Amino acid sequence: MATNSYIKRVDWITIGLYALLVAFGWVSIYAANFNPENPVFFDTGKEYFKQLVWIGLSLFFIGIIFLTDSKFYVEFSYIFYGLTLFLLVAVLLFGKEINGAKSWFEIGPVRFQPAELCKVATNLAIARALSRYGFSFNRFSDLLRAGALILLPMLLILLQNDTGSALVYAVFILVFYREGLTAYVLTFGFIAAIVVTLTLMIPNATIIGMIILGVVAVLYIKGYRRELIKPLVAGAVTFGLAFAARYLVEKQWPLEYLLMAGVFVASVYILVTSLVKRAFRFVPTYLLILWSAIGLSLTADYFFEEVLSDYQRTRINVLLGLESDPLGAGYNVNQSKIAIGSGGFSGKGFLQGTQTKFDFVPEQSTDFIFCTVGEEWGFLGSTLVVILFVSLLLRLLFLAEKQHSSFSRVYGYGVAAIFFFHFAINMGMTIGLAPVIGIPLPFFSYGGSSLWGFTLLLFVFLKLDTNRTELIR
Amino acid sequence: MIGIGIIYISKLFVLQVYDPSYKFSAESNTRRKVTQFPSRGLVYDRNGKLLVSNQAVYDVMVVPREIVPFDSLDFCDLLGISIENLRERFVEMRVNMGKRKISSYKPSVFLKQLSAEQYGRFQEKLYKFKGFFVQGRSIRKYEYPIAAHVLGYVSEVGQGQLDKDAYYSKGDYAGVIGIEQTYETYLRGEKGVKYMMVDVHGREKGKFRHGRYDTAAITGKNLSLSLDIELQQYAEQLMQNKIGSIVAIEPSTGEILTFVSAPSYDPSILVGRKRGEGFLSLVEDTLKPMNNRALQGTYSPGSAFKLVNAAIALQEGAITPHSKFECDGTASKPIRCTHYHRSPIEAAGAIETSCNPFFYQAFKRTLERPGVKTRDGYVAWYNHVRSFGFGERLGIDLPYEITGGVPSAEYFDKEYHGRWIALTVRSLGIGQQELLVTPLQMANEAAILANRGTYYSPHVVKSIEGEELPDNFITKKETTIDPIHLEEVIKGMSQVYTGEIGTARYYQHDSIQMCGKTGTVENPFGDDHSVFIAFAPKDNPKIAISVIVENAGYGSTWAAPMATLLMEKYISGEIPRRHKYYETKMLEGDFINGDK
Numbered sequence A: 001m002a003t004n005s006y007i008k009r010v011d012w013i014t015i016g017l018y019a020l021l022v023a024f025g026w027v028s029i030y031a032a033n034f035n036p037e038n039p040v041f042f043d044t045g046k047e048y049f050k051q052l053v054w055i056g057l058s059l060f061f062i063g064i065i066f067l068t069d070s071k072f073y074v075e076f077s078y079i080f081y082g083l084t085l086f087l088l089v090a091v092l093l094f095g096k097e098i099n100g101a102k103s104w105f106e107i108g109p110v111r112f113q114p115a116e117l118c119k120v121a122t123n124l125a126i127a128r129a130l131s132r133y134g135f136s137f138n139r140f141s142d143l144l145r146a147g148a149l150i151l152l153p154m155l156l157i158l159l160q161n162d163t164g165s166a167l168v169y170a171v172f173i174l175v176f177y178r179e180g181l182t183a184y185v186l187t188f189g190f191i192a193a194i195v196v197t198l199t200l201m202i203p204n205a206t207i208i209g210m211i212i213l214g215v216v217a218v219l220y221i222k223g224y225r226r227e228l229i230k231p232l233v234a235g236a237v238t239f240g241l242a243f244a245a246r247y248l249v250e251k252q253w254p255l256e257y258l259l260m261a262g263v264f265v266a267s268v269y270i271l272v273t274s275l276v277k278r279a280f281r282f283v284p285t286y287l288l289i290l291w292s293a294i295g296l297s298l299t300a301d302y303f304f305e306e307v308l309s310d311y312q313r314t315r316i317n318v319l320l321g322l323e324s325d326p327l328g329a330g331y332n333v334n335q336s337k338i339a340i341g342s343g344g345f346s347g348k349g350f351l352q353g354t355q356t357k358f359d360f361v362p363e364q365s366t367d368f369i370f371c372t373v374g375e376e377w378g379f380l381g382s383t384l385v386v387i388l389f390v391s392l393l394l395r396l397l398f399l400a401e402k403q404h405s406s407f408s409r410v411y412g413y414g415v416a417a418i419f420f421f422h423f424a425i426n427m428g429m430t431i432g433l434a435p436v437i438g439i440p441l442p443f444f445s446y447g448g449s450s451l452w453g454f455t456l457l458l459f460v461f462l463k464l465d466t467n468r469t470e471l472i473r
Numbered sequence B: 001m002i003g004i005g006i007i008y009i010s011k012l013f014v015l016q017v018y019d020p021s022y023k024f025s026a027e028s029n030t031r032r033k034v035t036q037f038p039s040r041g042l043v044y045d046r047n048g049k050l051l052v053s054n055q056a057v058y059d060v061m062v063v064p065r066e067i068v069p070f071d072s073l074d075f076c077d078l079l080g081i082s083i084e085n086l087r088e089r090f091v092e093m094r095v096n097m098g099k100r101k102i103s104s105y106k107p108s109v110f111l112k113q114l115s116a117e118q119y120g121r122f123q124e125k126l127y128k129f130k131g132f133f134v135q136g137r138s139i140r141k142y143e144y145p146i147a148a149h150v151l152g153y154v155s156e157v158g159q160g161q162l163d164k165d166a167y168y169s170k171g172d173y174a175g176v177i178g179i180e181q182t183y184e185t186y187l188r189g190e191k192g193v194k195y196m197m198v199d200v201h202g203r204e205k206g207k208f209r210h211g212r213y214d215t216a217a218i219t220g221k222n223l224s225l226s227l228d229i230e231l232q233q234y235a236e237q238l239m240q241n242k243i244g245s246i247v248a249i250e251p252s253t254g255e256i257l258t259f260v261s262a263p264s265y266d267p268s269i270l271v272g273r274k275r276g277e278g279f280l281s282l283v284e285d286t287l288k289p290m291n292n293r294a295l296q297g298t299y300s301p302g303s304a305f306k307l308v309n310a311a312i313a314l315q316e317g318a319i320t321p322h323s324k325f326e327c328d329g330t331a332s333k334p335i336r337c338t339h340y341h342r343s344p345i346e347a348a349g350a351i352e353t354s355c356n357p358f359f360y361q362a363f364k365r366t367l368e369r370p371g372v373k374t375r376d377g378y379v380a381w382y383n384h385v386r387s388f389g390f391g392e393r394l395g396i397d398l399p400y401e402i403t404g405g406v407p408s409a410e411y412f413d414k415e416y417h418g419r420w421i422a423l424t425v426r427s428l429g430i431g432q433q434e435l436l437v438t439p440l441q442m443a444n445e446a447a448i449l450a451n452r453g454t455y456y457s458p459h460v461v462k463s464i465e466g467e468e469l470p471d472n473f474i475t476k477k478e479t480t481i482d483p484i485h486l487e488e489v490i491k492g493m494s495q496v497y498t499g500e501i502g503t504a505r506y507y508q509h510d511s512i513q514m515c516g517k518t519g520t521v522e523n524p525f526g527d528d529h530s531v532f533i534a535f536a537p538k539d540n541p542k543i544a545i546s547v548i549v550e551n552a553g554y555g556s557t558w559a560a561p562m563a564t565l566l567m568e569k570y571i572s573g574e575i576p577r578r579h580k581y582y583e584t585k586m587l588e589g590d591f592i593n594g595d596k
């Protein structure tokens, strides 16, 4: 294989976009760290200097990736996945706690976050599992296996108290969808998410009432009208009696229990009559849906009230807009918006930012690095960054579509999905369009682990892409 | 994905180009974050007398980036500093900026604590000195020059505290030692923050976004101490020119009425611009006035401990109230008696006369009971002693209390290679040897006797504004001794005042029945320490007290009269005429300057 043809097969457009993003990212970290009183460049303690070292190491990793055979990634995907899971467990036991999350190893001056590496490993493992001959989401065992691949690392990262990094794994659902997961699962997931969210926002009795009304309405529309009358009457009577009893004995029974008693009697009525008449027309599915929704709501409520810590509750409440927290999460977003807004159309110029040099913007070289871009380069610079990211994502999708080998295709979609999630959430957070979830902006946020993680993710795909016309097994 | 891109670009357009409310350009406006410091909670005594309040001082602050050349002569003149001093301050400021200790964008302190007059004059001409402004702050003000060891002081937080508690930022103040430290989280209140719009000239142009992000400072909570400041004052007067301590407790609550560690100092010298000098003088003083002897001084309790030994012997059935032992006076063996009295003598009489031979016999019988191994007898004795709170922290709400020490059976096993009997450890029977207690523990012993066997952890705070006292201070703790046995001990303590040869018979009061016990503690490093513990009245006791005066000799000549005077003062509010002689003698006593 001649080197020349190899160089031709590498996708230079993606590499160009990567180089631009990394360079722009480093310039922003430099600006965020710049100290006008002490403008020394070669200060090994400064973040921008360290980031330069991390970038150098990334180039080294890229070299190794290109020298490794593509088959290696397929063969070793599960082993790699197992190893990173092991690291996630190890970090729980021996890791160092930073900002409340126990997700770092500290070896001398270097800090390393295994969760970043795990994204690559999980993506490889998913690609391997989904590309297996005969894999189908319609088979329950396959669905379960694919789900477990996501849930395991997610759970371990949640245990580290790093909710942001754990949420990233949810984005693999999009890849599953592309690979044939039926829309049902997505719809169910979506409804479940709504039920959980509503549970936290409104009283339990109301949400259960809404669930009942919803199911009844669907049944009504589907044409089950006469069949509905008797169970509804039975349920209503039960509820009425229970309500009267509650009034008489002067006990503070929660309303949702009375409603559930009504639903229970109605369900029993339906089951019994169906058994007697041997007509199971709408019994199984809808009763199941009804009871799972109620169960889910109660579980979510219990989880929220009993399991979560005060800090996490506050965070969620702020997200849902139930609690205003001017100096907490909401405050950060406001400061960030002001910093970006102050940049104006063309920005204040390189190193001329003031908002990002005050204490006003928190974590200004990590999660809120985009503020520096917004302030110093203005609307023009920010738009350029958005365009660069969108171009990268589109290019990745384009490349993924072209893969002959399904392993490479699934992997490519995974890369695009992860970048999309990080880009959408992080940038959305700084401009107030997405919830405050602490995840880095790829190639911009300061930190070796995240830079290496994203570089690995991207370049393993570019390596696979050089064999796009082959079937890698 | 293109959709998200378009949405984000539109939002960026709104933020950066369309909506002017997010616009600040570097040239026109900037915001200044001004911390609003809450005033610290006030401190009162048990009768509502104000002890500690706050006074305003003003610091000159600087934002280095905003400085423009100014008339330095005028500046120095207004602030009362020399040109050299100003130059030094600028050099220091630059060095600190280089080390990133301070930021050129954020205010830091330039000159601390202007006088009110300087503040007035400087404020007037502030417009001439761009980059400078004045920030008000409050410092402590002490209404009485006493009780320093209880009150503690307030000082700038160190790096350790900054790392540990996110509440503090550099330059903040926090309590050190005393209640200022223990109750810091109540006293400090909560800082607020104010965002001001500032123009190029450093002038404040009103609140940022109408104060939407401002938070008000919340004043610290007030404390009421259990101290009786008048009794405290009297106790400190009695202790002048002496080394030692006095602790008085209200037995029914565990509230500390008086807490003296002598020598002490005036808390005001650790406040204000002279603070550094004051601190240095205290640290360099060879008498170590900063040491809290009432919590950290360890003494052998001496004869004051005989009360506990009598109680244990009665509880264990080693003696009865009628058991009598022979005393051969100074010829007694193995421990000689230092008093002349009738013989044989029973428990109450032995307490009255502090008879060493009696307590040796009682202790021996406690350890060497028929059918009980000596070691087991010792363990039983040890457990009783520990139930009095000896050998452990009593949990007072002042920092750095030490445990003292009661030697365990294991300790003697090691020391004597497993071969020891009551004779070996006999000195414990008269409160000497390895037994080490703090003055606070001795006062607590008096309180336990006053309560007939129970106590509350001693504490100096009576109530916290709007808060409950910690559970520890309202939970009754029990000793292992039954009240009936303690009555016998108290009978002896009463005879110390009323008996014909009682060791405190000269200080008897006409109407208040007092109970006490003298102690003269052998001191290997110099003259003996004078010790006395007591409570009064005998029924429904109001005050329990321990007094220790180092190197003063007999318990009956110094500690006993001082304790008596304090109890009289607290219960009746006055000193009987015939005790005035002792009062004068006590006030004049001097064990520091070598003139006894």
Ligand SMILES: [Zn+2]
Binding pocket: B327, B328, B329, B337, B338, B339, B341, B353, B354, B355, B356, B357, B358
């Ligand atoms: Zn005797």
